[in-house]
Amino acid sequence: MSAEAQGATLVAEQFDDFEQQKHADTFGMWLFLATEVLFFGGLFCGYALYRSLYFEAFTAGSHLLKIGYGAFYTVLLICSSLTMALGVRAAQLRRPTSLTVYLALTWIMGAAFVYIKLRYEWYGDYVEGLVPGLHFAPHGEALEIINRFHATLPHLSLFFIFYFCMTGVHALHMVVGVGLLTTLLIFTRQGKNTQGNYNWVEMVGLYWHFVDIVWIFLFPLLYLIGGRY
Amino acid sequence: MSEHVHPKRFYVAVFVALVILTAVTTTVAYVDLGPMNTVVALVIAVCKATLVVLFFMHLKDQAGLTRVVILAAILWLAVLIGATVNDVFTRHWVPSNGPWQSSALMTP
Amino acid sequence: MSTVALESPPTLPEVHYLNADYGWRSWLFTTDHKRIAWLYLFAITFMFVVGGLSATLMRLNLIEPSGLLFEPASYNKLFTAHGLVMIFFFLTQSIPTVLGNFLIPIMIGARDVAFPKLNLLSWYIYMLGATVFIISLATGGIDTGWTLYTPLSTTYANTNVLSATMGIFIAGFSSILTGLNFIVTIHKMRAPGMTWFRLPLFIWSMYATSVIFVLAMPVIAITLALIALERVWHVGIFDPGLGGDPILFQHLFWFFGHPEVYILILPSMGVISELVAAGCRKRIFGYSFVAFSSVSIAAISFMVWGHHMFLTGQSVYAGLVFSALSFAVAIPSAVKIFNWTATMHKASVSYDTPMLYAIGFIGLFTIGGLTGLFLASMGTDVHLHDTYFVVAHFHYVMVGGAIMGYLGGLHLWWPKMTGRLYPEAWARFAALLVFVGFNLTFGPQFILGYVGMPRRYAVYPAEFQVLNVLSSAGASILAVGYVIPLIYFTWSALKGPIAGPNPWGAKGLEWTIASPPPTHNFEQTPIVTEEAYAYGPEEAHVG
Numbered sequence: 120m121s122a123e124a125q126g127a128t129l130v131a132e133q134f135d136d137f138e139q140q141k142h143a144d145t146f147g148m149w150l151f152l153a154t155e156v157l158f159f160g161g162l163f164c165g166y167a168l169y170r171s172l173y174f175e176a177f178t179a180g181s182h183l184l185k186i187g188y189g190a191f192y193t194v195l196l197i198c199s200s201l202t203m204a205l206g207v208r209a210a211q212l213r214r215p216t217s218l219t220v221y222l223a224l225t226w227i228m229g230a231a232f233v234y235i236k237l238r239y240e241w242y243g244d245y246v247e248g249l250v251p252g253l254h255f256a257p258h259g260e261a262l263e264i265i266n267r268f269h270a271t272l273p274h275l276s277l278f279f280i281f282y283f284c285m286t287g288v289h290a291l292h293m294v295v296g297v298g299l300l301t302t303l304l305i306f307t308r309q310g311k312n313t314q315g316n317y318n319w320v321e322m323v324g325l326y327w328h329f330v331d332i333v334w335i336f337l338f339p340l341l342y343l344i345g346g347r348y
Numbered sequence: 349m350s351e352h353v354h355p356k357r358f359y360v361a362v363f364v365a366l367v368i369l370t371a372v373t374t375t376v377a378y379v380d381l382g383p384m385n386t387v388v389a390l391v392i393a394v395c396k397a398t399l400v401v402l403f404f405m406h407l408k409d410q411a412g413l414t415r416v417v418i419l420a421a422i423l424w425l426a427v428l429i430g431a432t433v434n435d436v437f438t439r440h441w442v443p444s445n446g447p448w449q450s451s452a453l454m455t456p
Numbered sequence: 457m458s459t460v461a462l463e464s465p466p467t468l469p470e471v472h473y474l475n476a477d478y479g480w481r482s483w484l485f486t487t488d489h490k491r492i493a494w495l496y497l498f499a500i501t502f503m504f505v506v507g508g509l510s511a512t513l514m515r516l517n518l519i520e521p522s523g524l525l526f527e528p529a530s531y532n533k534l535f536t537a538h539g540l541v542m543i544f545f546f547l548t549q550s551i552p553t554v555l556g557n558f559l560i561p562i563m564i565g566a567r568d569v570a571f572p573k574l575n576l577l578s579w580y581i582y583m584l585g586a587t588v589f590i591i592s593l594a595t596g597g598i599d600t601g602w603t604l605y606t607p608l609s610t611t612y613a614n615t616n617v618l619s620a621t622m623g624i625f626i627a628g629f630s631s632i633l634t635g636l637n638f639i640v641t642i643h644k645m646r647a648p649g650m651t652w653f654r655l656p657l658f659i660w661s662m663y664a665t666s667v668i669f670v671l672a673m674p675v676i677a678i679t680l681a682l683i684a685l686e687r688v689w690h691v692g693i694f695d696p697g698l699g700g701d702p703i704l705f706q707h708l709f710w711f712f713g714h715p716e717v718y719i720l721i722l723p724s725m726g727v728i729s730e731l732v733a734a735g736c737r738k739r740i741f742g743y744s745f746v747a748f749s750s751v752s753i754a755a756i757s758f759m760v761w762g763h764h765m766f767l768t769g770q771s772v773y774a775g776l777v778f779s780a781l782s783f784a785v786a787i788p789s790a791v792k793i794f795n796w797t798a799t800m801h802k803a804s805v806s807y808d809t810p811m812l813y814a815i816g817f818i819g820l821f822t823i824g825g826l827t828g829l830f831l832a833s834m835g836t837d838v839h840l841h842d843t844y845f846v847v848a849h850f851h852y853v854m855v856g857g858a859i860m861g862y863l864g865g866l867h868l869w870w871p872k873m874t875g876r877l878y879p880e881a882w883a884r885f886a887a888l889l890v891f892v893g894f895n896l897t898f899g900p901q902f903i904l905g906y907v908g909m910p911r912r913y914a915v916y917p918a919e920f921q922v923l924n925v926l927s928s929a930g931a932s933i934l935a936v937g938y939v940i941p942l943i944y945f946t947w948s949a950l951k952g953p954i955a956g957p958n959p960w961g962a963k964g965l966e967w968t969i970a971s972p973p974p975t976h977n978f979e980q981t982p983i984v985t986e987e988a989y990a991y992g993p994e995e996a997h998v999g
Contacts, residue, residue: 133568133645135981142411143570143644149414150636153421154674160425161678161708165693167429168436173699186374193370201363204404211353252689273698280691280698284682321406328404332397338370339389343377346385413643424671427758431774432707435762438771 129316141318148322152329155292159333162285166340169277176274178345179265180282183249183257188240189342192232196331199228207324210317218307218320225327226300233293236286250283251276268345282341289337292330299323352409362403369396466956468875472972487572488975490873493558495579500549501942503586506593507541510534512935515897515928521921523914531914532599533615539602541593543716544624545586547854548631550862551723552638552669553582556662558873560638562966562973563656565647565982570640574633582630589623592616601912603713606694606705610686618687621680628673628680631719635669638662647965649984653747656964656988657733657740660747661726664754668715668722671758676712679705703768710761718757721821721853722750724861725792728814731864732796734962735811736803739989742795749788756785766837775834782832789825793818808960809883813864816891820856824849827902842912845905851898863890863941870945871955875972878948882940889937896930963989 134140170177206221241250248256255276257265265275303323306312312320373392381388402408407415473490483491514534517525526534557575561568569575592598598620600609609617642663646655682705686692694705733740740746762770762778796818805811827849830836840846871877900923905911909920916924958967965982966973 131572133566133570133572139644143640145410146413146417146644147571147636147640149417150639150670153417154632154636154670156421156425156674157428157671158674158678160428161675161682163425164429164432164708165682165704168433168701168704169693169699171433172436176699186377190370190374194367197363197366197370200366200400200404201359204359204362205356208353208356208359252691271699276691277693277698277700280685280693284685284693288678288681325405328400332400335396335400336393339373339377339386339393343373343385343389346380347377348380420667420671424758428675428707428711431759431762431777432704432711434777435703435707435771435774436701438773439769441771441773 129314137316144318144322145325148325152325155329155333159285159288162281162288163336163340166281166285169274169281170344173270173274173277174345175268176270177278179268179270180275180278181342181344182264182268182347183247183261184282184342185240185243186342186347188236189338192236193334193338195228195232196334199225199232200328200331202228203324203327207317207320210312210320213313213315215307215310215313218313219304222300222304222307222320226297226304229293229297229300229327233290233297236290241283244279249279251280255279285337285341289330289333292333296323296327296330299326354403359404362399366396366399369399466954468954469970469972469974471974472875472970473975474874474972476975485576487568487576489557489561489569489572489575490973490975492575492579493554493873496549496553496557496582499579499583499586500546500554503541503545506590507538507546508935508938510538510541511931514538515931517914518916518924519928521916521918521924526914528914529599532601532912533597535912536598536601537593540589540598540620540624542854543602543720544627545582545589547720547858548716549582550858551727551865552631552662552665552719553578553634555658555727555862555865555869556634556638556665556723559869559966560641560659560662561645562969562977563659563964564642564645565650565965565978565984566641566645567976567978569637570645571637574637578630578633578637581633582627585623585625585627585630587623588626589620592619592623595619603709604680604683605709606683606686606692606702607696609683610692610694610705611690618684621683621687625677625680625684628677631669632673632677635666635673638666639670642666647982647984651984653744654984654986654988655747657729657743657746657750658723658726661722661729661750664750665719665722665726668719668754668757672712672715672719675708676716679708679712682708703765703770706765706768707761710764711758713764714761715754715757717850717853718753720858722753724817724858724865725750725789727861727865727868728796728817729792730964731810731814731861731868732799733989733991734868734960734964735806735808735814736799737806737961737991738799738803739987739991740795741798741801742791743988745791746795749791752788753785756781756788760785760832763832763837766834767841772834779832779834783829786825786829786832789821793822793825808867809878809880809887810864810868812884812887812891813860813867816887817857817860817864820852820860820894824852824854824856827852840905842910843905844901844909844911847911848898848901848905851894851901855894855898860890863887866941866945868960869966870948871959872966872971872973874949874952875955875970876948876952877955877959878941878952879944882944886937886940886944889933889940891937893930893932893934893937897927897934898930900924900926900930963991 130137130140134143202221202224206218206225209217209221244250245254247261248254248258249261257272257275265272300323303312303320306319369392373389376388377385401418473488483495486492513525514531517523517531523531596616598613598615598617600613600615600617604621642659682693686694692700694700694702696702729740729746760778760782762774763782766775827845831840831846831849867878867883904920904923907920909916955971957969957971960967968982969977
């Protein structure tokens with residue numbers, strides 16, 4: 120099939136041409152990301168309010184988080200953004216094997232993020248009694264830190280609700296992202312994303328980078344409150 | 349959307365910058381800057397986000413409409429947070445008991 | 457009358473979007489925006505009946521000061537159901553998903569929306585949300601009021617808060633995707649020559665509405681999720697016991713809630729522009745002012761939400777800012793009213809049903825809008841907040857405004873959607889009943905609120921009975937006014953006289969194609985060379 124004929128079959132019938140479809144697809148995804156900004160935004164609004172009101176408790180809570188995890192996740196997600204961006208590039212250049220490799224790498228890093236968070240960090244928080252609603256009973260060294268910052272337990276509980284909500288909603292988005300990558304991998308195996316229409320790869324890429332950006336803000340806002348000196 | 353394909357090293361350069369900024373933000377947290385800790389951390393976060401948006405998300409190559417969408421989302425979020433925080437922090441701004449105010453309206 | 461004399465009676469096109477394909481699969485899996493509009497129409501009409509029944513039972517109860525039929529606990533469930541259904545499952549969808557879906561691609565000269573499959577997905581999501589919500593109602597209902605204030609909704613209510621809020625949460629995503637779809641469609645799919653300032657004003661309103669969908673609905677989504685969190689795990693960020701602030705909930709809720717009511721009215725305003733232009737056969741006076749007013753209403757609507765919270769303990773200073781901005785948001789709405797009225801001045805007006813609804817809107821929305829100013833002013837709101845004055849105010853804008861526009865639009869475009877005419881005499885009669893019934897229902901409520909009857913009460917002092925009975929009597933007339941169109945629309949879709957492409961002699965791309973249109977709307981992509989509402993002097997009968 121000639122390139123033009125191939126191009127024609129790639130354009131959905133409501134569009135006049137490939138350019139229009141591409142512009143529409145990308146614009147649509149950016150609009151969706153704008154809705155996500157407002158979705159997370161509600162949580163950031165509550166966070167901003169309570170952090171201003173209860174800075175001591177938020178500082179104490181932040182010190183009870185393991186900065187190592189936070190930094191590790193940040194670097195992991197930045198790596199995954201790199202592989203995602205390179206994947207988009209591979210699709211642009213019509214290289215199915217490269218695309219598959221990059222998508223797979225991104226997939227692995229995303230899945231690792233979720234797994235490590237749940238299995239190690241959150242489980243650890245649970246054991247330490249830092250999960251409001253399930254098991255909230257800080258003890259030992261945690262209590263020392265709480266007292267050092269003159270925080271109260273109810274306010275600390277508020278911090279941890281925000282911590283689990285914000286990272287939880289973020290993790291949910293990562294899971295969705297991994298699901299999207301799975302579909303992309305399947306389509307790539309079917310030869311779809313490297314025939315000139317790489318819109319889907321681009322759109323999933325935008326979503327993935329956005330989720331990365333949310334984490335870029337969550338890291339300092341949750342793990343680095345009040346500094347670690 | 350531009351068809352221009354960036355070379356691999358372009359993306360790797362952005363990646364390196366992001367990792368460096370992450371290292372900076374983590375290290376600076378161990379330095380006592382008082383309230384500036386928060387400011388520095390947020391400024392670095394904004395820089396990282398900007399790098400991701402401009403280069404990984406190809407905003408640099410896109411038409412102005414996309415920038416409007418991003419700006420609108422950020423602006424509206426700022427309105428939400430700003431007005432809410434404004435409410436809570438001005439609750440003690442009770443109007444003064446001037447001659448035209450009925451004392452029955454005042455709450456202590 | 458407005459019809460154009462034809463040489464031969466109009467006929468239905470041989471193949472159109474309704475008969476292009478048969479079978480339930482061709483409807484439930486359609487991606488044709490026109491068929492999706494019908495899917496929504498049936499769904500939301502069902503929800504309207506549910507919401508209307510709740511209102512009927514409420515008004516029946518209020519005939520007696522001691523409450524004729526219900527204990528307060530049950531009455532609370534009725535007004536909550538009425539509010540939630542009407543707002544989240546009827547009005548939010550009404551014009552956007554029925555008229556918007558049907559008309560937007562046609563009015564801009566496109567074959568379909570930008571993302572037809574996403575459009576269908578929006579309907580599926582709506583149906584899922586509506587089903588969850590109906591089940592929630594059927595298994596006990598919810599009694600917190602549509603505003604779901606904490607800590608009642610999070611801690612103390614022992615009704616179906618979780619399932620009801622989940623139904624709304626799901627339906628909200630339907631709206632977000634529809635808004636997204638419309639924005640991309642309007643930006644990217646306009647026919648050649650269809651510049652922004654040649655667009656029909658309905659498109660401007662729908663664009664502004666879609667922007668609000670995209671920015672406001674995600675906030676209610678996260679807020680509902682936070683309610684769910686507290687219902688399930690008993691930990692919440694609004695809990696004063698933890699240092700939380702219940703007012704934070706109200707900020708988050710109303711940040712969505714106020715723009716939401718502009719989602720409800722803006723599409724209707726867009727319809728009114730179309731009704732007035734068609735009914736006067738004249739270009740809308742001050743087209744660009746009306747277009748910009750839609751956009752400014754959308755923008756300013758996001759900055760006024762605190763006027764719902766003047767009495768909650770919100771700071772007086774914040775109240776001042778919200779109050780001032782609330783006055784400001786009235787200005788673009790007033791601009792529209794002036795411009796529609798100016799359009800009617802010295803025009804040859806055809807008083808067909810669509811125009812009757814438009815005129816009704818202009819009067820009733822003016823009353824509704826002006827009474828909003830009493831509520832925007834903190835001094836008077838102290839007395840009027842949570843009284844029937846508020847109820848009357850928002851019904852004047854929601855029913856006298858939004859529903860009038862919806863009904864008027866349905867009448868104007870019914871011939872396009874079905875290829876057949878509805879019976880004009882019955883339609884005018886129903887419009888009259890709606891107008892009279894509506895005013896009799898809600899006019900007395902202004903007085904009731906002024907003299908102090910609180911809203912959401914199942915019982916009231918005996919001296920308010922006359923006004924309440926008047927209101928309930930009005931509601932019964934209004935109900936008849938709503939049922940009659942159900943009957944004649946159904947009849948006309950099957951047996952009405954054939955309409956032809958342009959029974960009104962109106963301008964607009966939708967009137968250049970057959971009634972009903974072919975599946976792909978246009979045989980060839982139209983090239984637009986004239987302004988919107990380009991009625992020449994021979995059509996305008998200016999006198």
